[in-house]
Amino acid sequence: MNAIDIPLDRLPPQQRAVICAVDGERTFRRRLMEFGFVPGAEVTLRTTSPVGDPLDVVLRGARVSLRRREAASIGVRLLGP
Amino acid sequence: MSTPPWVALxxxxxxxxxxxxxALTGRRAxxxxxxxxxxxRVFAEALTPGGPVTVxxxxxxxxxxxxxADEQVAVSALLGLAGNPRPALTVVVLDATRLERNLYFALQVIELGSPVILAVNMMDAARSxxxxxxxxxxSAALGVPVVGVSARQGEGIDALRAEVARVLAEPAAPPPWTWTPGPALEADLAALAPAAAAMGEGLSPGATRALALWxxxxxxxxxxxxxxxxGLRLQVLARLKAAREAGRDVDAEGVTARYTWIDAQMGAWIRRSPVPRSWTDRLDAVLLHPVxxxxxxxGIMVVVFQALFAWSEPLIGLVEKAIGLAGSGVQAVVPAGIFADFLTDAVVGGVGNVLVFVPxxxxxxxxxxxxxxxxYMSRIAFLMDRIMNRVGLHGRAFVPMMSAYACAVPAVMATRTMERRRDRYLTMMVLPLTTCSARLPVYTLLIAALVPATVIFGVSAKSLVMVGLYLFGTxxxxxxxxxxxxxxxKGERVxxxxxxxxxxxxxxxxxGRRVARRSWLFIRDAGAFIFVCTAILWALLYFPRSNAEVEAxxxxxxxxxxxxxxxxxxxALEIEGAQKRGSIAGRIGHVMEPAxxxxxxxxxxxVGLLGAFAAREVFVSTMGLIFGMGRDVDAESAPLRARLQSEKRPDGKPRYTPxxxxxxxxxxxxxxxxxxxxxAVKRETGGYKWPVFMFTYMTTLAWVCAVGVYQAGRLLGYG
Incomplete structure (x- = not known):
């Protein structure tokens, strides 16, 4: 990840971003990618669960929920408004 | 007539x-x-213009x-591996409102090389x-037929049936893959294909190539x-190692190519007119609001709980009434004796013990x-995930866990809402520890009879014990x-x-279908076990018919x-009591006494504990039988309470103490x-392993805790 990339769990709410890297343990990384978290895909952090975790993310026209811990393995780059 | 062809959905x-x-099959699944x-595996016959098919x-x-192995079922079912029949055709269902999410899976299925129809469902929702x-x-881009349907409205179902018949009658050659693997990945696939072909008999070259990638x-x-x-496993591991060493990312090669294709193509098929804020967003603003x-x-959980606890009661009453009528019917027809007792108490009673859970x-x-x-179930997981995850449970485990306060049996069946086996089993193993409503009459009897009416901080000790037991179970x-x-x-953290x-x-x-299916599956798969146990417990308390005490x-x-x-x-009650005390169950009670x-x-x-195995509340009536008061005592029974208070040990001290x-x-x-x-656990886990584990660990834990409390209490000078 280069300097302007941040992990998905630190994306500010409603900020559009594009995925630039997916890391992590093999099976889960594969699952993330098959779920649509591939480099180049656009994501927006919609909100977090009222208790802080998991996240509610918009990806490919659908809402997906994943925990912060795993979201940290997805690197994103902010997009302009 | 030949058997109808299999169609995988x-x-x-x-x-x-x-x-x-x-919608395709009607109701005979x-x-x-x-x-x-x-x-x-749910399957049913469906009619098409070309004849019946099994879906x-x-x-x-x-x-x-x-x-x-659970996830592997999908590929095995689609290719007819591992003892599955090979489908002649696969219908892939996609959600029209979220096509880009579902196309990845559809591409994988198309790559398997057998005939495919895409059924784009929820066309009505997409329009609105x-x-x-x-x-x-x-359809042109993917090379397979595409049919738009709205399953809930029944729209497009006949067109889908016709398309199924048409493709079965004249299957087309499989379309080429939408993406071309790079040279290195292509070399992997070519090398693995022969070993992959060993996964099933008569696999097509396309299926073999797709299996190699799989x-x-x-x-x-x-x-x-x-x-x-x-052989396949070894070769895959070697290929993966070589790829890693070459700095390749095989997973990304296999996944991103499909998405690249989807992203490039989608725009040509989909037009989205901007919509005002959707209903889902508006609802979630409230339903996922922190407060x-x-x-x-x-509130919703209270309603569910109320339904299980209170609304079910009249229905259970009806079942019990019907069973009672059936019992008296038997007694009226069959001459009194062992056979009549067997029919009323073991057979009719056994059926009753099964049906009583259905409401x-x-x-x-x-x-x-x-x-x-x-x-909404996904929202429950979203809200509860963090809390439930603390103890390693799935967010969706909340509903079964809560239902277990009413009864563990429906709760065990409710674990089905979780996809992963480990999540289901873990929830099943612990939910009988929560205080179900069948424990209530037993607690009520024991607390009323034996816990002193002391008032602590304005609350009676009796209520404190009751609340304490609920907390303790939880x-x-x-x-x-x-x-x-x-x-x-212990599994990997998923x-x-x-x-x-x-x-x-x-x-x-x-x-309605789901409710009927679950109820029926419980009767079919758990019924026999409950029925046999009822009969055994009946026999234990029923035989032998006479003993020295009875004769005297x-x-x-x-x-x-x-x-x-x-x-x-x-x-009659005295004799019944004497018979029960001398019954096989009575003798087992004596054998158990050292424990x-x-x-x-x-x-x-x-003996009460043995009887309670049929259902916890039976503890009360079994104690009534043993004490010669008949089976019709309940938790409020004054004579039973008095008897518990007055029973003496041989040394004259009270038998039962607080x-x-x-x-x-x-x-x-x-x-x-x-x-x-x-x-129920046997039904849901498909064998005796988990029910045996559950019984063993819970009973051991119970014994250790009970002995610990009793002995510590005695050391402190109570009892």
Missing amino acids: AGCPNTGKTTLFN RVGNYPGITVE VDVPGAYSLAARS EGVQLDLDAM ALLSIDSSDELTDVPA AGFVLFL QIALLFVFISLMEDTG ITALLAAAVIGRTVL PLLMELPPYRRPSARSV LERAHAAVQAPTAEQKAAF LEPFGQDWQVG LSALALMIFLALACQCMSTLA
Whole structure:
């Protein structure tokens, strides 16, 4: 990840971003990618669960929920408004 | 006539696959398991213009790649591997409103090379959300037929039937893959193909190539796949190692190419007109609100709980009344004697013990189906994940755990809402520790009879003990989850990856079907076990018919001149009591006594515990029988309470004390004292392993805790 990339769990709410890297343990990384978290895909952090975790993310026209811990393995780059 | 061809119905979760299955097949679905695994396989006949076909509902998945045997079911079912029949055709269901999410799976299925039809479902929802689809362009790009349907409205179903018949009659050659693997990946696939071909007989070259890719993405050193030839496994591991060393990312090569294609093509088929804020967003603003969301969630849970606890009561009453009528019917027809008693108490009683659970199971599944079909169940997981995850439970485990306060049997069945086996089993193993309503009469009796009426801080000790028992059960269940999840069911930490589907209106038909199916499966699969246990328990208390005490009583009664009706009734109860005390169960009670003594109980309680195995509340009536008061006593029975208070040990001290009552209640709180729960667990796990484990760990835990409390209490000078 280069300097302007941040992990998905630190994306500010409603900020559009594009995925630039997916890391992590093999099976889960594969699952993330098959779920649509591939480099180049656009994501927006919609909100977090009222208790802080998991996240509610918009990806490919659908809402997906994943925990912060795993979201940290997805690197994103902010997009302009 | 030849057997109808198999048509597999596959798709991602939340695409309305089950609704489409029902729309295609009518109501005569059969439920079994996939070969060698306890994953439910639902199949049914459907009519097409070309004749009947057998449609099999393949478990929903986002990808065919698998890590566990459960996930592997999808690829096995689609290719006819591992003992599955090979489908002649696969219908892939997609959600028109979220095509880009479902196309990845569809591409994988198309790559398998057997005939495929894409059924784009929820066309009605897409229209109202301003999504316009060009299905012809989609079909041309993918090389397979595409049919638009709205399963809930029944729209497009006949067109789908016609298309199924047409493709079965004249199957087209499979389209080429939409993407071209790079040279290195292509070399991997070519090298692995021969070994992959060994996974099934007569696989087409296309299927073999797709299986090679499947193997490359699924197999690693710690997967839990079955039926993978050793040669294939070794070759895959070697290929993966070589790829790693060459700096390649095989997973990305296999996955991103499909998405690149999807992203490039989609624009040509889809037009989205911008819509104002959707209903789902508006609802979620409330339902996932930090305050309102939780308040509503708790409100919904209270309603579910109320239904299980209170609304089920009149229905259960009806079942019991019907069973009672059947029993008296038998007695009226069959001459009195062992056979009549067997029919009334063991046979009719056994059927009753099964049917009595149906109202709660049906009610719980009404709510579960509603929550799943509307999309609210995913929100529950979203709200509860963090809290439940603390002890290693899935967010969705909340509903079964809560239902267990009413009854563990429907709760065990409700674990089905979780996809992963480990999550289901872990929840099942701990939920009988929560205080179910059948424990209530037993607690009530023991507390009323033996806990002193002392008032502590303005609250009676009796209520404190009751509340304490509820808390104790809950905390133990959570602790047990934490322990079992880290030991017996230790699995890799599985990350949450869940869709929050748009809210949808549920359909009464689909809810009704699910409720009927679950109730029927319980009767079919758990019924026999409960029935046999009832008969055994009946026999244990029924035989032998006479003993020395009974004979002595009979002689004494015979000496009474012209007894009154009242006396006669009392004699009968005395004799019944003596018979029960001398029964096989009574003897087992005596044998158990050394294990009961350390927590302050005697053989009579032992018999009660044995009887309670039929259902916990039977403890009360068994104690009534043993004490010669008949079976019609209940928790409010004054004579039974008095008897518990007045029983003496040989040394003249009270037999039952507040301390021994507390120890007994702790035992009852933790012990697996319920054959029906065990039957339900056996049904859901498909064998005896897990019910045996559950029974063993719970009973051991119960005994250790009860003995600990009793002995510590004695050391402190109580009892």
